[in-house]
Amino acid sequence: MQEQRYDFVILTVGKYSGLPNIPVFPPGKGPESFKRNVIHSMDCAKMETGFMKAKNPVVVGLGKTAIDIAMACSAANGIENPCTVLYRTVHWAIPGDLPVPLGYLLLNRFSHLIVHKPEEGFLLKVLATILSPLRWAISKYVERAIIKAVNLRKYDMVPKHGFFQEANSCSAASLPQGFYDRVDEGSIKLVKSQNFNFCEDGIFIEGKGESIKTELVILCTGFRGADKVRDMFMSPFFKKCITASDNDSLCQLYREMIHPRIPQLAVVGMAESVSNLQTAEMMSRWLAELLDGNIKIPSIKDMEKNIAEWDKHLKPSPSYGKRFCVGTYNIWFNDKLCQDMGWNPKRKKSALAELFEPYGPLDYAQPQ
Incomplete structure (x- = not known):
């Protein structure tokens, strides 16, 4: 050295990049017990064309990367071998054709006047307090617009937290066009579960007592x-x-x-x-x-x-x-x-x- x-x-x-975040599983219930392929999302770019053509691929996660990979899996396999998206928490995903001027609501100086900021002076602090109801109203307006645009209630995909909380965490994703059309046709299946384990021929969903047979699991679990x-x-x-x-x-x-x-x-x-x-x-x-x-x-x-x-x-x-x-x-x-x-x-x-x-x-x- x-x-x-x-x-x-x-x-x-x-x-x-670099270090993938791999979930920790109980002994004997992790990827080592699965007899098929388990990869992290970072490895997708290294794989050969057509690697997603697997029986019932499972995507773990519901962030931007997970949504994009699920769309690619559904396109490769269709309704014959649907892609299962396994997730814990529903996030706000913004449709590209959302009829709401988000830039004028969230990305201008006026939008900064309605939130408390670090290093703000007394007048800005008072103004943010006075305008806080407007912040709540904007958040609700955007939430209702998203819910209506893609009919989230139909799929039980309305997040329990507010849109502004999602924005505060930079975890709001953009929703690819046609995502819920794929759900309707059956090429994408949405499964919510707090925990899962691997078994020999797939994954076992904790709390539901059911398993999903698959030949490919893609972990979109971050870094x-x-x-x-x-x-x-x-x-x-x-x-x-x-x-x-x-x-x-x-x-x-x-x-x-x-x-x-x-x-x-x-x-x-x-x-x-x-x-x-x-x-x-x-x-x-x-x-x-x-x-x-x-x-x-x-x-x-x-x-x-x-x-x-x-x-x-x-x-x-x-x-x-x-x-x-x-x-x-x-x-x-x-x-x-x-x-x-x-x-x-x-x-x-x-x-x-x-x-x-x-x-x-x-x-x-x-x-x-």
């Missing part, structure tokens, strides 16, 4: 991005610094990049937002300014205070507490990066546009 010294290290290892970052450190001190108190996720970082106790290290690409690529690009620009000496990071105490403030808002629900999501505060987060870099955070041409026009990646194409 060779040791090299650097003034600054930037980790851009990503969170959607262990925190472990991937943590395992890059040999020092126990650094491992402990970078790990959150739950020992299962990364700790919160200053500007989602810098650890106060390891200021010569930056992590880019672990935070989620409305546009992960755009957020990563803004972080990269911020880091370039930092390395050029144009940004001075605060003291350890001030950074830890700032992190605690953001952590309080980025983890609104214990059930979604392990996701670093700035989605609800996307414009606000970019404002802070712009202010640090000396850019004008207001990117529109008029006050009215600034308040009501949706923000997108092109608004940050050039410094102002």
Whole structure:
């Protein structure tokens, strides 16, 4: 092993590759007892064309990746060998043809006025409190529009949590066109279960006392991005610094990049937002300014205070507490990066546009 010294290290290892998150099963009830194929979603791209042509494939999960793979499986097998989607929790999935202007409801500055934000002043805090009923009304409006657009009640697929909670966690998926048409025709079957085990010729559904025979199980169960970052450190001190108190996720970082106790290290690409690529690009620009000496990071105490403030808002629900999501505060987060870099955070041409026009990646194409 060779040791090299650097003034600054930037980790851009990503969170959607490398270490798959494989569920833990009781002894003798895991993939080892299954006599057919078990793969993780990350392996799908490596497989040969036609590998999905299996008898009754089972997709575990209901996120964006799971939905896309289920669509591919149903197209390959049809109703003769339907694809079973096994899931625990129903999520809000947004149809592409939803007749709702989501950009004007969720992606402009006005939408930021109705939520409490980290580092907000007294007036913004009061305004967010006064406008909180509007936030609830917008959430209900979007929920009802989605339910009506794809008739979710028919399939018993109405989430128990609100749409804004989904948005806060960056876990809302886009729904492929024709997904529920595949459910109607029988090429996709939806099965809800809190637990399942493997058996010799398929999977056994806990609580229902029934099994599903299959030749292929695809685990769309996410990745262990925190472990991937943590395992890059040999020092126990650094491992402990970078790990959150739950020992299962990364700790919160200053500007989602810098650890106060390891200021010569930056992590880019672990935070989620409305546009992960755009957020990563803004972080990269911020880091370039930092390395050029144009940004001075605060003291350890001030950074830890700032992190605690953001952590309080980025983890609104214990059930979604392990996701670093700035989605609800996307414009606000970019404002802070712009202010640090000396850019004008207001990117529109008029006050009215600034308040009501949706923000997108092109608004940050050039410094102002």
